[in-house]
Amino acid sequence: MSGTLRIIIMIALGFGILGVLIYGIMRILSFVAQGYSKVSDLVDDIRKGDAEAQATPRSLSNVDRIVIPQILRRFPEYDNELMVRRAVMDGDSYLKSLLSGVSSFTEKDGVRSFLEMMEETAEKAKNTVNWTDPRVHSAAVSKFEDNGDLCYVTYQVSYQYSVEGYTYQRKLAVKYIAAESPDYEKKIQVYKCPNCGAPVSQIGQKVCRYCGIALKTAAPLSWFIFDITDMS
Template identity: 45%
Template structure:
């Protein structure tokens, strides 16, 4: 009888200890889960207000751009990029292409029409934080500058989406785009001109005058979320 009571008491004691630790583990698990959910919500809130990072290469690339285009105005171009980035989202918002024929090449305007037709996302309150030069490249006579722009907009659910756009521009006159001119020669010595923006022949020193005023025209826009 005594052993039975001892076993019964020991069982009750063991069960109480196990219950105590089980309750403690459950409470601690709930606390960890609550902290985890809070951390996720905080991260999502921070992501809504923090602009996307940009890879600026202006300090390295601007001397090369100005070597080919001495009149290149970096500040003016950055403002142009910000306006074009805003125009991109307003085009999606209003479901019509708001870029004019003088702002982009024909293929770009075609792609914009397709993007407007494909877009199924509601866009409100588009805003552009900043734009930076991130690449300068060339192919034959053609020269391209690429900018990154940190943007935001609100979706249908009212959530603020932080996005990054890459906008690529090509330097050309209207005739260059329409005729797809890829080879230029010095009118004096016939030497090939290395860049459409060159003002002086590298071989004979002849001053070069472009057949048509040059401008930077939109060539491509890529959205990166």
């Protein structure tokens, strides 16, 4: 009888050990499953965050109050609202040029070096652009640079495009130069003060630095695109 009892005890022990093992394995499996569902929740959250971020246009620099007075001191007739509208249109033309493979900018828009760069960039983009539906949101002035002879104003332009149903928000920097013609490099330095003959090199210079006589610029200054870059 003691032999039978021993066998029964051993079987019971065996089942006990097996039960503990199975329970342990089940616990581990459920722990892993929970962990996995937490990870997948996290991935969902990240996707949701991305989708929200992608629906919101990139924020633009907010320095109008600082930059516009700087520009107006040098160019009293400067019209920022007009330039904001222009920056939006130029941003739009830039993106459409990349899509079509043909630059839509002319000598009215930009300096010679920009026009040449744009033709190359558009030609190259024709085979590599993988996005569609570009849309420009808005523009804001971000910088004024006065290097004496040359003055630049830069606008940030926010835009979006789509890749395989996803929307991406980005920014361009459109930099304008004050010049009399697209060939600003050649025309600068050529003017002389009609009174004393001193060179008048500074664009927008109102008074001769040497004799102090009031100067008239030979041609009205306009703002030409100097460069457009993707800030992303």
